[in-house]
Amino acid sequence: MEEIKKIARELLAENKVQxxxxxxxxxxxxxxxxxxxxxxxIDKLIYNEACIHNIALYLKKDTCQHAKGVAITATPNVVRSxxxxxxxxxxxxxxxxxxxxxxxxxxxxxxxxxxxxxxSKTQPKGLxxxxxxxxxxxxxxxxxxxxxxxxxxxxxxxxxxxxxxxxPMCYCGKCNVETNNPQWIPVASxxxxxxxxxxxxxxxxxxRCINCGECNRSCPVDIPLNILSYMLSDFVLDxxxxxxxxxxxxxxALSAYTVVDKENFIK
Amino acid sequence: MEIxxxxxxxxxxxxxVEKLNASGKEVYAxxxxxxxxxxxxxxxLQEMDxxxxxxxxxxxxxVFPKVEKLMNFEKTFDDVIVKNVDITAFPEVIAxxxxxxxxxxxxxxxxxxxxxxVDEIFKARMxxxxxxxxxxxxxxxxxxxxxxxxxxxxxxxxxxLLTEMSPNEYYAEIITEKGKSILDANxxxxxxxxxxxxxxxxxxxxxQFTEEVINExxxxxxxxxxxxxxxxxxxxxxxxxxxxxxxxxFDIQDETKGKDGVRHRxxxxxxxxxFTLHTSGxxxxxxxxxxxxxRIYHKFSYQPEQQKQFGCVGCGRCSRACPSDMNIxxxxxxxxxx
Amino acid sequence: MSEFQPxxxxxxxxxxxxxxxxxxxxxxxxxxxxxRIVRFPCTGRIDYMLLTKAFAxxxxxxxxxxxHPNDCHYTSGNFYARRRWIVFKKLCDFMGIDTxxxxxxxxxxxxxxKWADIVNTTNEEIIKLGPYDxxxxxxxxxxxx
Numbered sequence: 001m002e003e004i005k006k007i008a009r010e011l012l013a014e015n016k017v018q019x020x021x022x023x024x025x026x027x028x029x030x031x032x033x034x035x036x037x038x039x040x041x042i043d044k045l046i047y048n049e050a051c052i053h054n055i056a057l058y059l060k061k062d063t064c065q066h067a068k069g070v071a072i073t074a075t076p077n078v079v080r081s082x083x084x085x086x087x088x089x090x091x092x093x094x095x096x097x098x099x100x101x102x103x104x105x106x107x108x109x110x111x112x113x114x115x116x117x118x119x120s121k122t123q124p125k126g127l128x129x130x131x132x133x134x135x136x137x138x139x140x141x142x143x144x145x146x147x148x149x150x151x152x153x154x155x156x157x158x159x160x161x162x163x164x165x166x167x168p169m170c171y172c173g174k175c176n177v178e179t180n181n182p183q184w185i186p187v188a189s190x191x192x193x194x195x196x197x198x199x200x201x202x203x204x205x206x207x208r209c210i211n212c213g214e215c216n217r218s219c220p221v222d223i224p225l226n227i228l229s230y231m232l233s234d235f236v237l238d239x240x241x242x243x244x245x246x247x248x249x250x251x252x253a254l255s256a257y258t259v260v261d262k263e264n265f266i267k
Numbered sequence: 268m269e270i271x272x273x274x275x276x277x278x279x280x281x282x283x284v285e286k287l288n289a290s291g292k293e294v295y296a297x298x299x300x301x302x303x304x305x306x307x308x309x310x311x312l313q314e315m316d317x318x319x320x321x322x323x324x325x326x327x328x329x330v331f332p333k334v335e336k337l338m339n340f341e342k343t344f345d346d347v348i349v350k351n352v353d354i355t356a357f358p359e360v361i362a363x364x365x366x367x368x369x370x371x372x373x374x375x376x377x378x379x380x381x382x383x384x385v386d387e388i389f390k391a392r393m394x395x396x397x398x399x400x401x402x403x404x405x406x407x408x409x410x411x412x413x414x415x416x417x418x419x420x421x422x423x424x425x426x427x428l429l430t431e432m433s434p435n436e437y438y439a440e441i442i443t444e445k446g447k448s449i450l451d452a453n454x455x456x457x458x459x460x461x462x463x464x465x466x467x468x469x470x471x472x473x474x475q476f477t478e479e480v481i482n483e484x485x486x487x488x489x490x491x492x493x494x495x496x497x498x499x500x501x502x503x504x505x506x507x508x509x510x511x512x513x514x515x516x517f518d519i520q521d522e523t524k525g526k527d528g529v530r531h532r533x534x535x536x537x538x539x540x541x542f543t544l545h546t547s548g549x550x551x552x553x554x555x556x557x558x559x560x561x562r563i564y565h566k567f568s569y570q571p572e573q574q575k576q577f578g579c580v581g582c583g584r585c586s587r588a589c590p591s592d593m594n595i596x597x598x599x600x601x602x603x604x605x
Numbered sequence: 606m607s608e609f610q611p612x613x614x615x616x617x618x619x620x621x622x623x624x625x626x627x628x629x630x631x632x633x634x635x636x637x638x639x640x641r642i643v644r645f646p647c648t649g650r651i652d653y654m655l656l657t658k659a660f661a662x663x664x665x666x667x668x669x670x671x672x673h674p675n676d677c678h679y680t681s682g683n684f685y686a687r688r689r690w691i692v693f694k695k696l697c698d699f700m701g702i703d704t705x706x707x708x709x710x711x712x713x714x715x716x717x718x719k720w721a722d723i724v725n726t727t728n729e730e731i732i733k734l735g736p737y738d739x740x741x742x743x744x745x746x747x748x749x750x
Contacts, residue, residue, distance in 0.1 A: 028408035032592035033500045053591065062554065063499055138699065147701025147739055156305075158324070158333050158509045158534065165504035166590045176654075178541050184654050187520045188334040188533045192744045196657060199700060203653055206692050218590030220323060220506045222303055228696070235695050240688070254692060257684035259674060263691050267710040267723060334747070522748050524662075529748045 003107040004073055005042050007099050012039040017069035017097055021058055023051040035063055047073055047101060054214040056081035056168040059091055071097040076123035077212035079116050080245025081168040084210055086113060087250035090171060113248040120246050127211070127230055134224060135231050154194035156221040159187075163215035163225055164201065169208050176200055202228035207236040207253030210245035270422070271441040271450065272460045275429065279456040280437060281312045286453055287361050292397075295329060296363040297322045306362070315364055320407050321582050325512030326362050326369045327376055330392040333509075335532040337388060337519070342526045354391035362398045368412045368582035370400045370424030372512025378574040379515035397445045401437075402430040406470040409583030411596040413474045417581050420465040430465050438463045475596055476603035478577070484602050485568045489560070493605065497598050498559035500591045505536030507585035507593070513566070513578045516542070537561045559593075567599070611665040611731040613640045613724070616651045618683075621672035621713045628717030636721035637728040640668065647671065649682030653693045656707060661744035666706045666731035668723060673711040683711075705730065706737060 008020045019035050022045045026032035031050045035058075036042055056078045064070045074082065079098060085091045093113045100108030100119050111119055127135070138146055161177070164170040177185045177197060185200060186193035202225075209229035216226035237243050240261070242253040275283070287294050288310055298307040299316040306326050309315055339350040362369070373393070380389040403410075403419035412418055422428050426446035429437040439457060441450050450457055508514040518535040521528055535542060538559070543552045552558050566578035579595070586594040617623050623644045629636060645651055648671030656667055669690065677683040690709055697704045708727045712720045 026592035027586065027594040027597050030592045035499050057502065058500070061499075141701075143701050143703060144739070145701070146699065150700050151743065158505075160505035160509045160536070161539070162502070162504035162506045162590055165502040184658070186522060187518055188522070188531045188747070190334045190531075190747045192661070192747065193334075195700075195743065196654075196661075199657065199696065200654060202696055203693065206696070214590075218502075218504070218506070220510055220588040222301070228699070231699055232692060232696060236692065239691060254685075254688055257681060257688050259684060261684070261687055261691065263687065265694065265704075265709060266687070266690070267708065336747070339748075524745050524748045527748055531747070 001047060001107075003109075004047060004099055004101065005045055007107070007110060008036065008045060008071055008073070009039045009042045011069075011071045011097055012036070012042065017071040018067040019064060019069075020045070020071045020073075021055050021064065022073040023047060023053070023055075033058060045073070047105065049105060051075070052077075052217065054078055054081055054166070054168055054212045056085065057166060057214075059085060059096070060168070060171045067095075069095055069097065071099055073101055074098045074111075074116075075101050076103050076120065076125070077210065077214075079111070079120050079123075080125075080210040081212065083113070083116060083120055083248045084208060084245045084250075085168065085171075086248040087244075087252070088208075093248070117247055125211070127234070128213075131224075131227060131230055134227055135234075138227070150198075151191050151195060153223055154198055154225075155191055157189055157194040157198070157223055158221060159189035159193070159197065160220060162218040162220060166214045166218040167205075168212075168214070169205055169210070170201075176204070198223075198225055198228065201225070202232060205229045206232040207240075207242060208244050209233050268442075268444060268447065271447065272462050273439040273441060273450065273457040274432075274460040275437045275439045275457055277435045277437070280429075283449075283453055283456055284309070284312045284363065287363075287449070290452070292359040292361050294361045294363050295326070306365075309363075317364070317401075320403070320405060320410070321366060321368070321584055321587070323584070323588065324510050325372055325582065325584060326365050327372060327512050327514075329360055329362055330373070330389060330396055331376060331380075331515060331517075331534075333534050335388065337530045337532055340528045340530070342528070352388060354388055357391050357395050359395045360392075360397070362396060362400075365398055365400045365425070366403055366582065367400050367419060367421040367423075367425065367428065368410075368417055368580040369512055370398045370428075371412075371417050371421060371580040372582065373398065373424050375513040375570060375574065375576055375578045375580075376515050378570075378576070382574060397426045397449060398424060399427045399429065399446075399449075400425040402428060402465060402468065403470045404431060404468070406472045407583070409586045409594070409596070410470075410472050410581065411475055411583060412581035413472045414476050414596065414599070415577045415579050415581040416478060419469040419472055430463070430468050432463065432468060438465070438468070475600045478571070480603045481567050481599060482571065484605070485564065488602065489564070493602065494556040494560040494563075495554075497593075497601070498554075498556040501538070501555050501559055501593050502591050503538055503540065503555050503558070504590065505534075505538050506588040506590065507562070507595075508536035508538060509534055510584040510588045511579075512582060512584070513580060537565065563595075563598070563602075609732060609735060611639050611728060611736070612663055613637075613666040613668060613727060613731060614659040614664045615640050615642045615668040615670065615724070616645060616648075616655060616659075617642055617668075617712075618648045618651075618671035618678075619644055619646050620678035621676065621711075622670040622720065624714035625712040625716045625720045628714065629720045630717075632717045634718055634721045636724045639728050640724045647677065647679050647682035648686035649677075649679065651686060653689065656693075657702075660702075660706075660737060660740045663741060665734075665737045666708070666727055668708045668710065668727055670710045670712045670720075670723065673713055676713060702740070703734070703737065705734060
């Protein structure tokens with residue numbers, strides 16, 4: 001912890017970065033993302049196991065966009081998001097100073113993208129057992145049951161778009177739900193509108209999702225919507241041997257192809 | 268009308284809910300489903316979650332559902348036939364076990380929909396809603412009702428307010444005519460009572476700021492950079508507005524299928540970029556900070572000015588639901604002290 | 606005609622399948638009139654949202670067809686499309702959307718008879734499956750009820 005603070009303080013003091021993106025104590029025993037712009041404020045910087053928010057999200061927001069240099073305290077999920085954002089040409093290496101934090105909460109020092117790639121590959125990943133169990137449970141259902149399951153699961157959705165807003169990969173300036181000529185996705189959060197929205201989101205994240213589970217965490221009505229992108233990430237890895245969040249230069253599965261892609265359903 | 272004081276046993280309360288159900292009214296109460304407590308239709312009191320401090324979403328969807336059909340329409344060769352919603356067919360609804368803040372939330376919501384123009388659909392739903400609240404025995408760190416003129420035993424908005432005196436007895440205050448009609452129909456269940464001092468029976472919630480100070484401060488803060496600082500970690504979702512009992516903004520959407528169509532009223536939020544985007548491409552609230560400022564000003568400056576009350580009841584739902592801990596009470600306290 | 610006549614929407618590319626369907630016609634090969642063809646510049650342009658929109662708008666079956674691999678007019682459009690379909694089919698299966706109703710095929714400009722075959726077999730298959738009530742109901746219940 002002290003090591004993280006020391007690095008952050010130095011970066012700010014030497015003016016290598018103008019913002020340090022990290023965590024601070026929030027209200028009611030919560031922790032929350034915080035922006036530190038002065039070396040003396042770094043005392044308030046914290047890191048503990050509650051700091052699970054994927055703060056790579058803020059790299060695409062105004063505060064970080066306007067800064068010349070940004071440091072970020074980065075757990076494995078944050079590092080993976082940064083690499084994927086770089087792969088999609090959204091951020092550049094010169095600007096980002098990654099202060100790596102291992103899954104055990106140890107400081108891994110400042111990582112350049114090459115080191116970050118190594119870091120990302122060695123940190124544990126994969127689905128949580130309960131997520132895997134839910135995916136298997138759904139796959140074991142009949143077609144009708146699966147349809148009813150999802151219609152029902154999405155029905156509490158209020159379309160607050162917290163899933164989209166908290167996803168580092170949902171950085172589009174204009175989302176598909178915001179286009180209304182034609183109106184692709186109904187604005188209303190009725191059953192149909194919800195199914196189309198979550199299907200569209202899953203499809204747009206296929207092969208790009210780094211499985212941080214932020215969408216699920218931020219959902220106020222607890223829809224297991226991370227399951228959709230988890231399932232697809234798993235499938236994309238199996239099918240195309242492609243995995244997001246491991247390389248800073250990378251073409252996502254659906255932006256690429258090989259002439260030998262296998263399928264068994266095209267007549 | 269003058270408040271009528273009564274006492275209800277827990278067993279009578281159970282009977283009351285069954286009788287209300289039997290009389291054809293729909294009773295909604297907090298129900299814990301898979302760890303989340305929300306207002307759901309209940310048949311009896313056993314289903315209800317009495318311990319819940321505040322449901323995840325507010326009770327506003329009873330009168331302002333997330334999708335409200337306003338009308339159907341059908342296109343003919345040279346005309347459009349409009350079929351209005353039959354507002355007389357709306358069910359009689361009882362909101363049971365709401366908290367005083369939930370009940371108070373219907374007052375600013377009602378003001379939004381009935382000042383100047385009366386929204387008939389909203390009014391019809393509101394007229395058929397009876398609110399039986401239960402005072403709060405406990406509160407959490409997000410509650411701040413006492414700072415916005417409310418309180419854990421506040422009667423405003425409720426038709427009947429119940430306060431637990433002992434595990435077996437509730438003190439019932441019958442506040443409105445609607446409440447009285449329930450009392451009259453079930454008079455045998457209620458016992459007479461003197462006025463009871465509720466202070467020792469309800470939670471203690473510290474006042475964090477006052478109306479006067481917030482009013483005074485907001486007069487000069489519009490151009491302040493405090494909004495940038497506060498809104499920095501806001502992710503720009505609409506969770507706060509959608510769980511809020513007093514947020515009434517909506518979007519009108521038409522959906523069609525062939526010649527048939529429907530007009531919906533859907534929840535909307537001032538936190539969204541699209542909320543103020545003009546056709547020209549210009550957006551008067553381009554930055555998230557401006558949208559956050561709008562949220563605070565609307566609730567704590569515009570609504571008090573126009574409707575003589577805060578657009579916030581201090582339930583703390585927005586702060587509980589926020590993925591990045593934008594705590595409205597903390598921010599207001601900061602404004603009050605700053 | 607009292608028996609069920611399915612509505613089938615075909616999303617086809619301009620260069621191969623559309624020309625193939627044209628050949629079916631000029632060759633005087635009869636095929637089911639239940640298909641409505643929508644022409645696209647390339648299969649790479651066929652967004653999966655179009656497929657769900659078709660179902661929502663009342664289609665019972667969908668055909669998506671383009672140039673054979675390595676024959677794309679734009680070299681690689683159909684390769685991108687193929688990947689997208691592989692993933693989309695998986696997602697549909699997982700979400701309980703009936704992928705028996707979505708037929709993917711490669712039909713070249715020379716395969717007039719193959720096109721007739723695809724349409725006819727799809728038509729028969731959809732007749733067996735019946736109308737796609739569950740999705741139609743989902744997409745219209747808020748409008749029509």
